[in-house]
Amino acid sequence: MxxxxxxxxxxVLRQRAAEVTAFDDELRTLVADMFDTLAAxxxxxxxxxxxxxxxxxFVFDAPDEDTQRRGVMINPTMAIVQRPARFLAQGLGKRPPxxxxxxxxxxxxxxxxxxLKRHFAVRLTGFDEHGAPIEVDGEGWFARVLQHEFDHLDGFLYVDRLKGKDASEARALSKEFGWGVPGLTWMPGVDRDPFGHDDIDDDDFDEDNGAE
Incomplete structure (x- = not known):
């Protein structure tokens, strides 16, 4: 759905989300609906x-270099990784950014x-929709996705981390679009895609990273 x-x-976007305490059918339906919404x-x-x-x-369905990463994280904790194993295994140096x-x-x-500046590598631990412990490592762009979604659970949008003129521009755009008030939504698959996917001709399609 x-x-x-x-x-x-x-x-709801500005408060710390509540811990999940019941790993039941209601939770699994929520996760399935989130994947449907994300795809739409x-x-x-x-x-x-x-x-x-x-x-x-939170759910994710995102490419991590040549690997498609798809999963769910429930009640996650996050740690910064100083020496990501895959970075070192690829011979990219002993001092990753x-x-x-x-x-x-x-x-x-x-x-x-x-x-926006983000940590290069992070590790998240949490649970799947069945209550089984899971661990997810991310580097580079995929680490950005994980950090972005983790922020949502603590009541932050990525624009809250902007500084200087970018922060001012984001505030101005929010005011221009009439945001900043409760009750506003957009419906994937019904409303015009605000990221321009509806405007791309099939012959000119160039797959991008999407939004979070």
Whole structure:
């Protein structure tokens, strides 16, 4: 089932989501609905607060270099990884970057994107929808996806981390679009895609990273 996505301004996006305590059919339905919504929105990550559910759950369906990474994280904790194993195994050097600046977008701040510095490598531990412990490592762009979704569970949007003129521009755009008030949503698969996927001709299609 596809759900409408909550837009910046709704209180659910600005509060710490509640821990999941029951790994039951209701939770598994939520996870399945989140994957459906993520696919319809052409995104790479989606947190439960983005569909109005204040629970510590996020899903991702995102490429990590040549590997498609798809999964769910429930009640996650996150640690910064200083010496990511895959980076070293690829012979890329003994001193991987601590951080990386790249472009980000957000399904709850639909349309605009900005450059943001994130940790280069992180490790998340948590549970799947059945309550089994899981661990996910991310480097580079995939680490960015994980950090972005983890932020949603703590009540932060990526634009909250912007500084200087980018922060000012994000605030101005939110005001221009009429955001910043409760109750605003957009419906994937029904409303015009705010990231422009509807505007791309099949002959000119160039797959991008999507939004989170």
């Amino acid at each position: 596809i759900h409408p996505i909550v837009i910046d301004g709704d209180p 929105a052409n995104g790479v990550g989606l947190a439960a607060p983005q569909i109005g559910v204040s629970r510590r759950v 601590k951080s990386l600046t790249d472009v980000e977008g957000c399904l709850s701040f639909p349309g605009p994107d900005f450059d």
